[in-house]
Amino acid sequence: MRRLQASILGSASVAALAIAGFATPAAAQDTPSAGQNCSSLPTQAERDACAAGEVGTQGTAPATEGGAITVTGSRIRRPNLESTVPITSVGIQELTDTGDVNLGDNLNDLPSLRSSFSSGNSTRFIGTAGLNLLDLRGLGTSRTLVLVNNRRHITGSPGDYLVDVNTIPLTLVERVDIVTGGNSAIYGSDAVAGVVNFILRRDFDGLRFRAQAGVSDQGDRPQYFAGLTWGRNFAEDRGNVAVALEYTRAEALYFTDRPDLTGAYDGRCQYDLVEPQGAAGGETGLSNSDGTPDTQFLCGIRNAGIYNGGSVAPALPTGQTCALGLANSIPAGPIRTARCEANGQPSIFYFNDRGELVRDVIGNDLRLNGSGNVQGSHGSTLRDTGQLAAGITRYAANLLARFEVSRAFQPFLEAKYVHIDATQEGQPSFVQGGTLGTLRCTNAFVTPQILAQLQAVGRCTTPATGTFPISRFNVDFGGRGEIHDRDTYRIVAGFEGDFMDDWHYEVAFNYGHLKTHMRSLNNLVIADPTGNFFARYVDALDAVQTSSGPQCRINTDADPTNNDPACVPINLFGAGAPSAAALGYVNTTAIRRETASELQATAFVSGDSSQWFELPGGPVGFALGVEYRREEAYSAFDQLTQNGATFLNAIQTFDPPALEVKEAYGEIRFPILRDMPFAQELTIEGAARVSDYNQGSTGTTWSYNLGGTWAPIRDIRFRANYSQSVRAPTQSDLFSPLSENFNQLADPCDVANIGIGSRASNCAAAGVPATATAALVAACSGTAFPATLGGPFINCLARSSSTSFLQGGNENLREETGKSYTIGAVIEPRFLPGFSMTADYYHIKVENLISVLGAQQILNGCYDQAPGNSLCTSINRDPATGLFTPPALLAAGVNFARQVTEGLDVELAYRRTFENGHRLTARAIGTYVFELTNYIDPSFPNVPNRQLSELGDPVFSANLNLNYDFGAFDVTYNMRYIGKQTITAYETMHSYPGLCTAAYAAAPPAGLGCSLNSVALLPPTNADSRPRIHYPDVFYHSIRLGYQVNEQFSFYGGVDNILDRLPPLGLLGTAGGDPFDSIGRYIYAGVNVNFR
8 A cells, every 4th residue: 555665875876866866976976967057056165066066956065174974864974975774865956847836745756755645635634634744665654754954843733743844945955865764763753664854955145036837738726836045155154044935826626627537527437336246246155256347447426325405215115125026025016116216226316406306317226236326317426525636825934044153163043934824625514314314394495396205205104293314415515624724933043063173063952833723614513412502503404484484493482492593494405405594504614723842952962083093994983962852732623513513523622741752862883994805895883762751651762773884896885774763652642532433333242243263252251241131131122133031142232323432542552663674785887987776675664553443443352362451441331231331442542563564776877978068867766665564453463464556555666867958958857657556455356365264264265274363375355346456557757848048047847747647547646645646737837046
């Protein structure tokens, strides 16, 4: 399910990318980077270095005074940019050579990052619209540490450490460094998958303006960017101050803007059932397959159970069915004719635009095959509302300043303010019978025609007292949208300096604050649990006819205490039937306010042993540091929402205690050999960190790194690194407020389920009665599943209705532990100047993973494992009956899961300057993933759940960048390849390692042994589920043209996704991890203006 790809650089190749934004070794940088003239660089130091061929367009000088450099992944200063850990460095120009003005979306196109939270899929959850979060190696956004200038950044989600990349100052970014593998020893918690470090410019000198605008070839999703950056060196270049102002806007793209893709008006395109399932379709036994595909890819799909204007299902005679050929089939006659289709399915009656209840005409009735959909009806497409991409408007102001008072004292300052407006639209509210969808037959809007039709289908046979259910997709109520206002403040102040010739120190204070205000639109007021409000929707639904027209019943009955003069009766019969006044009464805007703050104090000193001794390879380098961090969070909805009075879940206030961490760390670097036969370089490095947490069961943690490099000759360098990293539980993991949820649960101790494994003995040990007691008989007497005294135990309540349970944080969580190692090589052959190749193998395993178990998982885990296990402590039962007592259980995060991933990253880079001055720069990066597996079954923790090759996680993907610079003109070509991915879960249509159940143990797969509860190679769960196995692989092609008019002006324009490749086979690019482009061909142009 996760895209595990990366461009892994190291050694001199890291230097090249850090400088140029292209993967070119430092030794091969004989000319400036392609794509931009030296005169366009913003600082004089860069312009001078570029003209000398020392650096590329995205770089800084290759060393500070004294030749000392600090690389991402270490605090030890060194004479070059070599690193024992794989690093990808991407220059900002490469990230902005596109029509997408979203920095995070462009980063997500890199092979090492999974598109888990982008502008296209950030609207999946409450409160996340517009967030752009990074997911390195597909191990989760919470396991990727995001830094700015090697320091932590305030979160974009209170209670979690999730940095919103949209708050990073685009015009001041110099490059982005991506480190693969654990790095907690250097940077602390969360660096389990790796680190993404945004390096900002240090010496911007001049005034630069950049503007860009773009639009899709459909004329939608316009995007705009404008940035003004001013900087000045002063005091003989000992000081610098830079200010950047930015404006970004990306218009929302709605489902209805692209009906050909989404099916918003004519019906969805998707795989749907075309043959009956199970025994009815001839599919029996473990194979569940008869060789004929269960589904076909169909278009024009609509929902059979819910209509935009409302629908009513016919009432069938008790105990009878429309199905054909059964003993209880409704016999031929008026009732069958009025209520059943000729194919044996119930007829569907819907309210048309005139408010009439009419019978729908169905073209292809997929209900025959067990689907809930049809073709050729008036059912809802479910896509009349919704977005392909969120709308985002962003304002940013950034300040960088530094001054060298002396070499030993250099104060610095970073400050910024970012305001983001994000808009989201999701599905509307809906009703499917029940309290919200049941109307009286005497409702004021029930016309004689509607009543007659209701009676014809068995409803309202006693109009004075009768009721009838309605199912309705409330498109005309408005989509349930969100409007977010997010304000981010951050200030870093500190001082650094050099002493004792080659020692360096830094002291910094880092404070960030986030304030958000969310408005949740078109949220129905459906209940009054406290008696302090009116249940406005329910009151408006109960309308009666009076001499003055329809009125709310509460205002006409004999009880004056329940009157609400504001109540407006609502008409649900037909799309567009509700009046604006009624919608204004039943809808409300829920409000959520959130804050987060982070204070970090850091101090470190680094140096080497050159004043006392040196090894054959040079002086021993070291770094020692201490850190203190405090995080606070708060989130609260309005009281109406908290009370459970609205269509939103009842979400309680989140106000956890502050998180405090105290840490100390150290690094050491031993340059064993240098410039010797078969040892051009041999270096060993190590680092360790101890952290003390004040929350949860984490306490004191240790993390460490150990790595080394060996270059037998100049042309090739080998490097390896091993690390143990940690991710401490966040405030959300620990203290999320309890909220009530409901689900249909199967009680493992019920007679219907107790025969699996050792459940019978485990249930008995837990005190669940094996036979029905008198108390159970009494409790079940009014249900559809009565119990018999002395008969087997049945959970009649769980069988009859959904079960209430609580979900929230777990204060007993401990840290996750990541163990990773990387082994790689960098090749830079002297016989081919300008060429470099890197290859790195990575393996990352995360243990004690915090995973929130589902309610059914908790029940099964309790009774499938030995009695008294930890999962049983959260289950509540009545000791007299054995039935669940509300809440049935507490579902919270538990340290039990594992994740494992491994793969190979390969990069090829080439740069050449021709005799005529033209320059060619090329880079190709690709990743082949060998494994991406989760272990998430608490009852059988060694059973793997393969994620590799599922949607979002292709086995192979790659990027190619080519730039040819003619001088005044340059051309850039980009190709992005995404490998094929399975349409269903991998196990559905592939053999897979899974749990050998009793059924498999009794009839092992051919040629394979299979013992009960062991891991065995099992056949596909449904090999003919689809007519094809994979979504096709895809190539995206883009081109950009640039023209340098003079030193001050340059223009550029381009086309992204030239071939207009859209998501395949019904995808929309909006699912979590979905890597496909839903915008299509995109055209843009921009201008750069440099003032001196």
